[in-house]
Structures are given as C-alpha cells and as structure tokens.
Amino acid sequence: MSERTPARPRVDWGVVAAVTLTLLVSIGGLHTVLQGSGWLFAAGVTVVTGLVASAALRAIRVPSGLATLGGTLALVAVVVLLTAPQTAIAGLVPTPETLERWGALAAGARQSLAEQSVPAVAGPGLVFLLVAGSAVLAVVFDLLAFVLKVPALVGFQALVLVIVPVLFPGGSIDPVVVVATAAAWLAVLVLTRDERRRPLAASVLGAGALAGALALTVALPSVPSRALPVSGSGTGINPVISLGDNLRRGADAPVLAYTTEDGSGQYLRMLTIDDFSGDEWGPSGLATEVFEVSELPDQAPGVAPEVPSAPVRTAITIGALDTRWLPAPYAATQVDGLTGGWTFEPNTITISTGSGGTRDQDYEVTSLVVAPTPDQLEGRTTPREGFEPYLEIPEGLPEIVGATARDVAGDEGSAYAQAIALQDYFRVGGGFVYSEQAPLNGDYDGAGIGILEGFLQAKSGYCTHFASAMTLMARTLGIPARVAIGYLPGTALGEGAFQVNANDLHAWPELYFEGAGWVRFEPTVSRGELPQYAQGASPSEPGAEPSVPQNDEVPSTAPSSGATVSPSASETPSAPAVAGATPGARDDESTPTFVLAGLLVLAFVPLVVRRLLRARRLAALRSGRRGARPAWDELVATARDVGIDLETGETPRAFAARLAPRAPEDTLDRLLTGIERDFYGSPAPAAGLEGDLVEVTQALLDNSSPATRAAAIAIPRSLVGGRREFQAPLAPVRGG
Amino acid sequence: MDASTFHGFAQGILRAVGTVIDGKPDAVRTALTVLLAEGHLLIEDVPGVGKTMLARALARSVDGTVTRIQFTPDLLPSDITGVSIFNQQTRAFEFNPGPVFANIVIGDEINRASPKTQSALLESMEERQVTVDGRSHRLYSPFTVIATQNPVEMEGTYALPEAQRDRFMARISMGYPDLTAELAMLRDRETASPLDALAPVVDLPTLARMIDYVRTVYVSPAVEQYAVRIVQTTRRDAALRLGASPRATLQLVRAAKAAAALDGREFVLPDDVDALSVPVLAHRLLPTGRSTSSGTDSLTVATEAVRRIVAATSVPVGAPVPS
Structure with a gap:
C-alpha cells in the first residue's frame, strides 16, 4: 500500500557540497594551532578530491560502496601527489619507497609535535599527517553521508575536529569556525531528505563519535601542560619557542629552590643557544665532546687570573622540573649529589644528561662568580679564531638588526662600550617595553631570525627577543655572543634561601671578552639584575648605584620591576607584575574554552537523542x-x-x-x-x-x-x- | 455482504432520505445508524421541524412494513399491542395484532400518552414481543421504533421516565433548518410532497443482511476499553446525578459498529465512539440539581458533560498484543 517516493537523482550535489564544506571548515579550525595556510590548502585539495570523486562515480551509477572505494583510491593518489610524488610512479601510484617516505614523514611529524608549541609551523611531516588525516575523514564522511545515508551524523565528526585544537597547550577554539561548522552542518541537515536507510548503524557510529568527543572534553583538563621550557630527553628540542609560552602561561608554580652560602641570588643557567639559523634555534654542533661532570674544570673558560672571581656554593633542590639540562650558576666547577649520569660540555659549561632528568634532584654546585670591573673589560679585545660559531651571522638576518647595531654602538671605541651601548639601548634609551603578549599579537613570536624585525620595530617583547636581538647585534659588531637560557634568581625567602618559579624562566645574552670569558648582560627591560660590570663605565662613579630610570619607560607600576644594581635577589622583579595581566591570560581563556566545548557537546545532545529515537522507531516499524x-x-x-x-x-x-x-x-x-x-x-x-x-x-x-x-x-x-x-x-x- | 456493498446500500438510503430532509445530514445519519444497529430512536424537538418527516422518510426508504401511532392522552395500551377478539365462527379467541407489529414503528408525540400506554410500547421495544392474555407474540424482525416527542416543557405532555429513556439507543434533535435549507424546502413542498416520490431503496431481506453485517464489524479491545472508560466516567462526574447504564455501553459500541460500517470500514475507530457519545449517552444522564439550577435545561447540562468527558478521555493507541 505504500508507494515509494519517486526516485531522486542519484547524487544530490547540494548535499555533497555541504558535506565537503562541513569537513573543510572544521579542518580549518586547526588554524589556531598551525601557522600559515599551505596546510589548509593541501587538506582542502584532499577533501574535495575524495568527496567529489566518489560523488562523480555515483553520478554515473556506480554502486555507492564501490564509489566510496573509488574515492578512497583517488585520495591515496592525491596524498601521494601532495606528500611524496618523487617516490611514486607517475607521481600518483605509491611504491614501497613511498611508504618509507611516509614513515619518515610520520616520524618527523611526531617529533615536530613534541618540539613545537602552538602555533606550530606546518612542516612536511605535519602536512603529511594533516593530509592523511583529512583523507581518512573524507572517507568517513563519504561513508556516513552517502553509503549509510545519514549525512546528519557528519556533524559529530566535525565537532570532534573543532575540539582538537584545545588538545594542544595554548590551543584554542575559534568561535568563527564553530559557527561556520555549525552553519555548514545545518546546510547538510536542511538539504537532506532521505534517511530511512541504516539509521541504526549510523546512529551507533554517531553515538560513538559523540562519546569520543565527550571523553575528549572530560580528558582535556588533565592534558599536562608543559610548564617547562624543555621536557623529556628528546633531541633537537627548541626551548626558545616554548619559553614564550611558558612565560605567558604564567604558571608561578615553584620549580626549584636553592640556598647560597653568602645569601646572593644566582642566575641558574641551563643551556646556551648559538645557532640562529633556521626556524628553530638551538645549541650548535659545536658541543661535540662531553665529559663526566666530575671532570669540571676549576676555572671558568677564558678568564684571566687577574680578573676577580669568587667561589659560591649553591645547594639546589628541584621539584617537578624535568629537563635534561641542569640548572646551575655559571661557571660551575664542581657538582655533587646528582643521581644518574651527567656530563658537561666544556665550551658552554652546559651540564646535561642523556638519560633521566632533573626531576627531584638534590645537588650542590660550586661555581666561580666572575666579576670583572668595567675597567678590566674596557681594554679587552674580542677574539675571532675559534669563535666562528659565535660570530656567525645567520642567513636572512633582517637588515634592521645590523643597522640598529651600527646606529646604537657603531661609534663606541671598545667592544665593551659597544656592549654596554647595546644593553642601554634596550633597557633605557630605545623605548622598549616588556610584553609577553605583544609578540603574539604582532605575529613575531617564536623563533627564527625573522621575528627580530618585528621586535625591533614594535619595541615590545620578552626576554627571548631582547637576548637574541642583543646577541645578533653584538655579532654584527664582531663580538662573540650567545644566548643563555635558565632561571632568574627568583624570590628570596630569607637566610640565603630562594624559590624559583616557572615564570622566572629567562634568556640573556653572554658576550665573550678576551681574558674575561663569557660575560652576562641583561638587555631585557625591567627584568633581571645588572651585574656591576654591565652597568656601564659610568663617567662619574663606577661601582656606585646608577639610577637607571627605566621605570619611567616601562608601563608598569611594579616597584620591584627596576633593574636595580643591587645584586640582592629580593629585588628580583616579578614577571606577572611587569607584564600586567598578560601572563595567565591563556589559562583564563582555556577554562571558558573547555566550558564552551562542553556546552557545544551538550547542545548536540537533544538532537542526537531525538535522531536516535527516530532511528529506533523506524527500525521497530521495519521489524x-x-x-x-x-x-x-x-x-x-x-x-x-x-x-x-x-x-x-x-x-x-x-x-x-x-x-x-x-x-x-x-x-x-x-x-x-x-x-x-x-x-x-x-x-x-x-x-x-x-x-x-x-x-x-x-x-x-x-x-x-x-x-x-x-x-x-x-x-x-x-x-x-x-x-x-x-x-x-x-x-x-x-x-x- | 461485504463492506463496499453495505456502503453502497447505506449511501442509497442516506441519499433518499436526504431528498426529503434538507440540510440535516447528521440527524439522518444517526437515524440510519440506529436503524442498522437494531436500536430505537428518539427524536426530540419543537413541533414543525420535521421529526415525523424524518421518521417517515427513513421508514419509507426501506421496503418493510411501517406503522404510525399518534400518541394521545386517551390512547390505551391495547391500541398499541393489539387485542384478542372472540371469533364467532371458529369459536376461539383470535389475536388481532396492533400497530406495533411492523418493521418500523413511528410513535408520534410519544410523551402525550399516559405513562401506562408509554410503558406498553417501551416494554415491547425491549422484549421484542408482546404478551396479550397470557400468550406471547413475537414482533417482526427487524424492528425499530422511531419515536418523536416535544420538549417536556410543552403543555399536555408526560415526560418519559429515565428508565424508559434508557430503552432508546439514541436521541437526536433536529434543530431548525438554516436559511438555504428552509428556502429549498419552501420550493419543494409547494409543488409536491417529496415523501410521496420516495421509493424504497432496500428491501427487507437486504436490510436484515445489513443488520447482520453490522454485527460482524470488528471492535478492538482498545476501542472497547475506550467506550467503557467514557461510560464509567459519566457515573463519577460531579455534574451528573445518574450516569449511563451498562446497557448504554452496549448500545454505544453497537451504534459505533453501525457507524463504522456506514463509512465502509470493517472496524470501529475511537472516532465512531466519539461521534455517537452525545446521541447515545446524553439522554440517559440525570444532572444534579445544582447544575440545572442556573436555568440551563437538563439535556444541555448532560450534553456538555458528555462532551467534556469525551475530550478528557485519552484514546488508546497501539495494537494489542495477540495472545
């Protein structure tokens, strides 16, 4: 008695377009965690190819399941073409070599995920991951929408995709993408007419996807945020990029505590960066040879006997901090009490371990505090031989770096005077302000020498920018320079005890002077403390406390934010105070993100329940x-x-x-x-x-x-x- | 007889009666429903709206024996049932059947007769036989009484007691015709009586088979329960002093079966029950004194009560599980 409704065209191109759009828009949501747009183009080509290919096959009356198979083959071809064409036959047909290449790309992607923080650069590995993932999703969407005939359920997959960015620390959901995805999905719903087939199977799929999304949402707050510049023992880790994130995250959880004999605060150095080429900065290949930590030299490298130096003993207790680099004052001559195998690299006195990490270490470091006087430094020359890596000007260094260096310090008579001029330029004269957020907003965050141009123009950034800019400017002036990364002295607790928090993470330049060795400078406005020698050869009273008037320059009212000359660590500026409300902003934002994601999922519950009821009734009716x-x-x-x-x-x-x-x-x-x-x-x-x-x-x-x-x-x-x-x-x- | 044949005959009757009674399809339909359900029909309304005409048209469209009794205050019971007369030639008493011996009996202005005479007719309606001088005589089959009465407030009437109203399967009122129907009636009646032109549509055996068919119409347990719930609710209603009897339940379902058959359906819908609940139930109900004290007549109160109960009784859905 029931006549079937008149046969519809085999392919409803409107639905195909809407389904494709839903997938595309939801993939586009990854833009909050990936830089650039090339990856989106690649994913877009993949998705469109797969869905249109199978739809076209259906249009010429190929059975639906076979059409999906055809679309899958087209997807394989397009993935090959986009990721490994040179290994394939005619650039399309994969060979065993293609699979090897894919394996390498996948490994690269894994590494990239581990090393980069958001927004990450979509290298070949990540693009491969993205393209392959898009291809799989295209097949899933095709199956749901056109084989199982439940186009409505693609919304849940899209929902999961939209939520993905919050899985990454610092990632966020773009509300525009949420709205656009919802709109595209509504278009699917409105255009859909026929869902009498297989609603039950599809409902199970949809319910599974929803459960997955819910589980993700529940699990999200427990995703450990990396409160450390470097984590684990991975290789090629890029501490510079994550440094900004860590600062912004504003976690002031204590990471370590230490006491010094003489009650002085100590910069705790972990590693140095001297290779500024490429997108990821890091220690160069200079450190070829390492020695057991017990063989630490008695003298700081390159320090002449007449330069005064005093040994200081620092007892350090590390809590949750877990990296392969050991925080230690410069220059360590002896380390006791470490567990595990630790080595040091003689050029940099970077102490590291190949296995294990710093977590829960309790050790004592004896270090030489080298304190050259300005006069001693004044006459020093800067060497060239043996220091080529520290003088290397990376390719593509923005013109403005060299030009500014010449403007600021070109006229000075000595290398030391040039260094002081550069430091003053950043701290006092240049009108720089400290900001952890500005680089992000101005799109010059992260690493890569390209960021320096933005920094020098905006005159707003955080320690990485100041340190790397001064380092490279010094290099253009012929002074060997590198960036050290470690912790500020932290907060004095009294009786020689200090507590160092995660947001004390810092970067500073070290410049080399013949006879004085590596000398620390502090160009970062309003942070850290100036060593006496770095206060400049003040014309009147060297060694006195020049009042550096940077407080007027800094948009901060924090009284302790001044770079006071006093070495007292109690003066250690507090980063959150300096940076205003910026640190921690991410954390505050991420909570609403979770709530939003949760609400988003909840918002779909009535729809899903209703669809399930309908599917159940239709199934019961059929039975x-x-x-x-x-x-x-x-x-x-x-x-x-x-x-x-x-x-x-x-x-x-x-x-x-x-x-x-x-x-x-x-x-x-x-x-x-x-x-x-x-x-x-x-x-x-x-x-x-x-x-x-x-x-x-x-x-x-x-x-x-x-x-x-x-x-x-x-x-x-x-x-x-x-x-x-x-x-x-x-x-x-x-x-x- | 199957549903479509039945439907054909029924439509023929409705059309034929409709030529005489203008603009009253519902009344005509209910009247035929009662006829086919072997019930008796009470038509109650003011004089001159066509009560008798409906009764006569319905009777005439069926080719059976039709008698008409004009009830008056001096009418005797034997004037209805018949009398035994001594036959001089056979030297025996012979029964001389009264007008109640017919397939369709039209009782005009039944409430003008004395209660004694009324009850003579009403007993024969229920028993379908009359007993005269100790001998029982079966009435014809099919047998239907179509009684008309004026509203009780009229002069010179004896209201039917509730026990006797209960014998009627349904009560309808004609109501005044609307403008067009009254105009049409004027034109038609000027020239000739349409009643005279009315030819029988079905013969007696056909009518009997139609009545047999109605008995076979299926009533699902769901609908039975629905009817029972409605009737039982009348017994609990606050506005009613007396609810409907079990006989009312029986007649409601029987009438619903006829209505379903009239629609060409072989099973009863809750809609059939709904549509017949007022004609079948309202005249059996007695409102409480309070509910009529505001000047509303008792029938209106009862009608409203039935409508309210039907609207509030939820309809069973879903097929029963076969055991």
Whole structure:
C-alpha cells in the first residue's frame, strides 16, 4: 500500500557540497594551532578530491560502496601527489619507497609535535599527517553521508575536529569556525531528505563519535601542560619557542629552590643557544665532546687570573622540573649529589644528561662568580679564531638588526662600550617595553631570525627577543655572543634561601671578552639584575648605584620591576607584575574554552537523542514487532517538534486532520489508515508505513517556518512533555 | 455482504432520505445508524421541524412494513399491542395484532400518552414481543421504533421516565433548518410532497443482511476499553446525578459498529465512539440539581458533560498484543 517516493537523482550535489564544506571548515579550525595556510590548502585539495570523486562515480551509477572505494583510491593518489610524488610512479601510484617516505614523514611529524608549541609551523611531516588525516575523514564522511545515508551524523565528526585544537597547550577554539561548522552542518541537515536507510548503524557510529568527543572534553583538563621550557630527553628540542609560552602561561608554580652560602641570588643557567639559523634555534654542533661532570674544570673558560672571581656554593633542590639540562650558576666547577649520569660540555659549561632528568634532584654546585670591573673589560679585545660559531651571522638576518647595531654602538671605541651601548639601548634609551603578549599579537613570536624585525620595530617583547636581538647585534659588531637560557634568581625567602618559579624562566645574552670569558648582560627591560660590570663605565662613579630610570619607560607600576644594581635577589622583579595581566591570560581563556566545548557537546545532545529515537522507531516499524505504534509515536513527536501537540482525548484521525494542511494529503491518508487499521482493526501486520511516515514527517518539517524547522532539529520539543497515551490493553484479541 | 456493498446500500438510503430532509445530514445519519444497529430512536424537538418527516422518510426508504401511532392522552395500551377478539365462527379467541407489529414503528408525540400506554410500547421495544392474555407474540424482525416527542416543557405532555429513556439507543434533535435549507424546502413542498416520490431503496431481506453485517464489524479491545472508560466516567462526574447504564455501553459500541460500517470500514475507530457519545449517552444522564439550577435545561447540562468527558478521555493507541 505504500508507494515509494519517486526516485531522486542519484547524487544530490547540494548535499555533497555541504558535506565537503562541513569537513573543510572544521579542518580549518586547526588554524589556531598551525601557522600559515599551505596546510589548509593541501587538506582542502584532499577533501574535495575524495568527496567529489566518489560523488562523480555515483553520478554515473556506480554502486555507492564501490564509489566510496573509488574515492578512497583517488585520495591515496592525491596524498601521494601532495606528500611524496618523487617516490611514486607517475607521481600518483605509491611504491614501497613511498611508504618509507611516509614513515619518515610520520616520524618527523611526531617529533615536530613534541618540539613545537602552538602555533606550530606546518612542516612536511605535519602536512603529511594533516593530509592523511583529512583523507581518512573524507572517507568517513563519504561513508556516513552517502553509503549509510545519514549525512546528519557528519556533524559529530566535525565537532570532534573543532575540539582538537584545545588538545594542544595554548590551543584554542575559534568561535568563527564553530559557527561556520555549525552553519555548514545545518546546510547538510536542511538539504537532506532521505534517511530511512541504516539509521541504526549510523546512529551507533554517531553515538560513538559523540562519546569520543565527550571523553575528549572530560580528558582535556588533565592534558599536562608543559610548564617547562624543555621536557623529556628528546633531541633537537627548541626551548626558545616554548619559553614564550611558558612565560605567558604564567604558571608561578615553584620549580626549584636553592640556598647560597653568602645569601646572593644566582642566575641558574641551563643551556646556551648559538645557532640562529633556521626556524628553530638551538645549541650548535659545536658541543661535540662531553665529559663526566666530575671532570669540571676549576676555572671558568677564558678568564684571566687577574680578573676577580669568587667561589659560591649553591645547594639546589628541584621539584617537578624535568629537563635534561641542569640548572646551575655559571661557571660551575664542581657538582655533587646528582643521581644518574651527567656530563658537561666544556665550551658552554652546559651540564646535561642523556638519560633521566632533573626531576627531584638534590645537588650542590660550586661555581666561580666572575666579576670583572668595567675597567678590566674596557681594554679587552674580542677574539675571532675559534669563535666562528659565535660570530656567525645567520642567513636572512633582517637588515634592521645590523643597522640598529651600527646606529646604537657603531661609534663606541671598545667592544665593551659597544656592549654596554647595546644593553642601554634596550633597557633605557630605545623605548622598549616588556610584553609577553605583544609578540603574539604582532605575529613575531617564536623563533627564527625573522621575528627580530618585528621586535625591533614594535619595541615590545620578552626576554627571548631582547637576548637574541642583543646577541645578533653584538655579532654584527664582531663580538662573540650567545644566548643563555635558565632561571632568574627568583624570590628570596630569607637566610640565603630562594624559590624559583616557572615564570622566572629567562634568556640573556653572554658576550665573550678576551681574558674575561663569557660575560652576562641583561638587555631585557625591567627584568633581571645588572651585574656591576654591565652597568656601564659610568663617567662619574663606577661601582656606585646608577639610577637607571627605566621605570619611567616601562608601563608598569611594579616597584620591584627596576633593574636595580643591587645584586640582592629580593629585588628580583616579578614577571606577572611587569607584564600586567598578560601572563595567565591563556589559562583564563582555556577554562571558558573547555566550558564552551562542553556546552557545544551538550547542545548536540537533544538532537542526537531525538535522531536516535527516530532511528529506533523506524527500525521497530521495519521489524513490525510493535505494529504501527512506532509510526504513530514518530508522527506525534515530529508534529510536536514543529509545534502541533496531540491533545488529550484526540483520536489519530482528529490529529491527522490537524496535520493535513502541512502534509501531502494522500500519503497522510495512507499513513493514518495504516495506523488505524493496526490500532483498531482486526489484527493484521502493518506494513509499508515507513515510506509514508518518512514522507509525512519530512513534509511537516518542510512546511514549517525556517525558525521552527531549525528548532525542531536542534532542540526537539518532543523530548520533553507531550501527552502520554495509554497503551492499548493487552487483552486477548477476539475474532483473530 | 461485504463492506463496499453495505456502503453502497447505506449511501442509497442516506441519499433518499436526504431528498426529503434538507440540510440535516447528521440527524439522518444517526437515524440510519440506529436503524442498522437494531436500536430505537428518539427524536426530540419543537413541533414543525420535521421529526415525523424524518421518521417517515427513513421508514419509507426501506421496503418493510411501517406503522404510525399518534400518541394521545386517551390512547390505551391495547391500541398499541393489539387485542384478542372472540371469533364467532371458529369459536376461539383470535389475536388481532396492533400497530406495533411492523418493521418500523413511528410513535408520534410519544410523551402525550399516559405513562401506562408509554410503558406498553417501551416494554415491547425491549422484549421484542408482546404478551396479550397470557400468550406471547413475537414482533417482526427487524424492528425499530422511531419515536418523536416535544420538549417536556410543552403543555399536555408526560415526560418519559429515565428508565424508559434508557430503552432508546439514541436521541437526536433536529434543530431548525438554516436559511438555504428552509428556502429549498419552501420550493419543494409547494409543488409536491417529496415523501410521496420516495421509493424504497432496500428491501427487507437486504436490510436484515445489513443488520447482520453490522454485527460482524470488528471492535478492538482498545476501542472497547475506550467506550467503557467514557461510560464509567459519566457515573463519577460531579455534574451528573445518574450516569449511563451498562446497557448504554452496549448500545454505544453497537451504534459505533453501525457507524463504522456506514463509512465502509470493517472496524470501529475511537472516532465512531466519539461521534455517537452525545446521541447515545446524553439522554440517559440525570444532572444534579445544582447544575440545572442556573436555568440551563437538563439535556444541555448532560450534553456538555458528555462532551467534556469525551475530550478528557485519552484514546488508546497501539495494537494489542495477540495472545
């Protein structure tokens, strides 16, 4: 009795376009964690190729499942073309070599994920990961939308994608992407007509995806945020990039504590950066030879005997901090109490371990505090031989770096005077301000010499910018220079005890002077403390406390933010105070992100439950176990969704009469007759109601206003309230 | 007889009666429903709206024996049931059947007769036989009484006691015709009586088979329960002093079966029950004194009560599980 609705075209290109768009937009949500747009283009090409290829196959009447297979083959070809064309036959057909290449790319991607912090540079590895992932998603979307015929459920996959960025520390969900994804998905829903097939299987898939999304949301707060510049023992780790993130994260959790004999605060140095080429800065290959930590030299490298130096003993206790580099004052001559195997590199006195880490270490460092006087430094020359790596000007160094260096210090007579001039330029004269957020906003965050141009123009940045800029400027002036990374002296607790927090993480330049060795400078405005020698050969009273008036320059009212000459660590500036509200902003933002993600998931619950109910009713109707009751229930529910409630005491016929203006008359009549015959007629299996039911309920939606329709889909009223009809009595049936 | 044949005949009757009674399809339909359900019909309304005309048209469209009794205050019971008369030639008492011996009996202005006479008719309606001088005589089959009465407030009437109203399957009122129907009636009646032109549509055996068919219409347990719930609710209603009897339940379902058959359906819908609940139940109910004290007549109160109960009784849905 039910005639199937007239055959539709085999491919509804509108739905294909909407499904493709949904996937594309949701992938685009990764823009908050990836730099550039090349990756999006690659993913876009992949997605469009896969979905259009399978749709085109369907259009020429290839069976749906086979069409998905064809689309998958097209996807493989496009992934090969985008990621490893040189290894493939004709650039498209993968060979064993292609698989090897993919393996390498995947490994590269893993490493890249471990090393980079967001927004990350999408190198070949990440692009491969992204393209391959997009290809898999394209197949899933194709299966859901066109084989299982439940296009609506692609929304859940898209939802998971949209949530992905918050998995990365510092990642965030772009509300625009959320809205755009939702809009694209609504387009899918509105364009969709037929979902009578396989709703149950698809519902299971959809429910699984939703459960996954929920689980992710629940798990998200427990994703450990890397409060450290470097973590684990990985190689090629880029501490510079994560430094900014760590500062911004504003975690002032204590990372270590130490006491010194003489009560002085100590810069705790961990490693040096001297290779500024490429996007990722790091220690150069200079450190070829390492020695056991017990073999530390008694003297700081390159320090002449006449330069005064005093040994200081520092007892350090590390808590949760876990890196392969040991925080230690410069220059360490002896380290006791370490567990595990530790080595040092003689050029830099960087102490590191190949296995284990710093977590829970409790050790004592004896170090020489080298304190040359300005006069001693004044006469020093700067060497060239043996220091080539520290003088190397990286390719593509922005013009402004050298030019500024010449402007600021070109006229000075000695290398020391040039260094002081550079430091003063940053701290006092140049009008620089300290900001952890500005580089991010100005898009010159991270590493790579390109950022220096932005920094020098904006005159706003944090320690990495100051330190690397001064280092490279010194190099252009012929002074060997490198960047040291470690911790500021921290907060004095009294009696020689200090506490160092995560946001005391710092970077500073070290410049080499013949006879004085590596000398620390402090160009970062408002942070750190100036060593006496670095206060400049003040014309009047060297060694006195020149009042460096940078407090006027710094947009901060923090009284301790001045770079006081006093070595007292109690004067250690507090980074959050200096940086205003910026540190911690990310944490504050991420909480609403979780809430938003949670709400987003919750917002889809009514829709999913409603769809599942509908799928269950359609399945029950098909099975015939409960007669026409599921058809009636679904009809009443859909009508309620669009604002027509079944009244108490209303018969099916009276109810249908009220639906009549909004539904095709013949189909509604057939459906009603079927329902009545099943409910009240002599027992006979109700059959063929499904098609009529789908048509009538769809018509009810179609003939409602767009607002009603959207509400019916997103927040179905039928889930709550509504009249509860009593089930027919279970009395034996007479007559038969 | 199957549903479509039945439907054909029924439509023929409705059309034929409709040529005489203008603009009252509902009344005509209910009247035919009662006829087919072997019930008796009470038509109650003011004089001159076509009560008798409906009764006669319905009777005439069926080719059976039709008698008409004009009830007056001096009518005796034997004037209805018949009398035994001594036959001089056979030297025996012979029963001389009264007008109640017919397929369709039209009782005009039944409430003008004395209660004694009324009860003679009403007993024969229920028993479908009359007993005269100790001998029982079966009435014809099919047998339907179509009684008309004026509203009880009219002069010179004896209101039917509730026990006797209960014998009627349904009560309808004609109501005044609307403007067009009254105009049409004027034109038609000026020239000729349409009643005279009315030819029988079905013969007696066909009518009997139609009545047999109605008995076979399927009533699902769901609908049975629905009808029972409605009737039982009338017994609990605050506005009613007397609810409907179990006989009312029986007649409600029987009438619903006829209504379903009239629609060409072989099973009863809750809609059939709904549509017949007022005609079948309202005249059996007695409102409380308080509910009629505001000047509303008792029938109106009862009608409203039935409508309210039907609207509040939820409809069972879902097929029962076969055992």
